Amino acid sequence: MLVRQLEEELRMRMRGPSIEMQQQMEALYQENEHLTREIAILRDTIKELELRIETQKQTLQARDESIKKLLEMLQNKGMGKEEERQMFQQMQAMAQKQELQAANETLRTLQTQLELVPSPSSSTVRVLLDTKDARIATLEREVNLLESEVRRLGGSIDPPPTLSLSQSEFPQAAPFKRQVSFLLNDVQIGKDGVILGRL
Numbered sequence: 548m549l550v551r552q553l554e555e556e557l558r559m560r561m562r563g564p565s566i567e568m569q570q571q572m573e574a575l576y577q578e579n580e581h582l583t584r585e586i587a588i589l590r591d592t593i594k595e596l597e598l599r600i601e602t603q604k605q606t607l608q609a610r611d612e613s614i615k616k617l618l619e620m621l622q623n624k625g626m627g628k629e630e631e632r633q634m635f636q637q638m639q640a641m642a643q644k645q646e647l648q649a650a651n652e653t654l655r656t657l658q659t660q661l662e663l664v665p666s667p668s669s670s671t672v673r674v675l676l677d678t679k680d681a682r683i684a685t686l687e688r689e690v691n692l693l694e695s696e697v698r699r700l701g702g703s704i705d706p707p708p709t710l711s712l713s714q715s716e717f718p719q720a721a722p723f724k725r726q727v728s729f730l731l732n733d734v735q736i737g738k739d740g741v742i743l744g745r746l
Contacts (some may be wrong), residue, residue: 592657599653607646616637640693647686652684 618635 605650610642636693643686643690650683
């Protein structure tokens with residue numbers, strides 16, 4: 548008797564799905580569409596981030612070449628090794644600061660694009676934000692280490708009397724002192740920008 552009842556119930560369900568089942572199927576279908584749109588937007592965002600990272604790499608490579616050329620010129624003009632090392636530390640700190648600012652700007656762009664996605668997956672957003680936060684934290688540590696090294700070596704350097712570099716001869720040799728003195732302030736501004744971007 549029980550088997551017949553079960554068979555009859557099964558036949559009833561086979562003929563027409565219940566309203567509850569239809570609602571569940573519709574909800575699953577809508578969720579699938581939502582996730583598909585979200586994944587498409589995230590893929591586009593990742594492509595844009597990869598392009599930005601590649602551009603930043605090329606910029607850093609060009610900057611490294613400029614630093615090498617500057618050091619060669621300064622060495623040829625008689626700058627001592629200690630002064631040369633201090634100037635290289637300052638240039639590295641400036642480059643790290645610029646990279647930090649670029650990473651912060653990329654993070655803001657990512658957050659803006661993710662806001663366009665209706666109810667985005669919090670886990671996906673968190674992974675992306677954590678990745679960017681880790682990169683920014685690494686850059687901050689590197690900048691702080693470089694700044695500490697510059698302070699330990701005696702702060703900014705003054706060119707020796709025999710070395711006369713005017714802006715017309717080499718524009719990049721202009722006042723490093725002011726740029727390095729604002730380094731920690733700029734890093735703090737970058738951190739504040741990340742915090743404001745999350746609010």
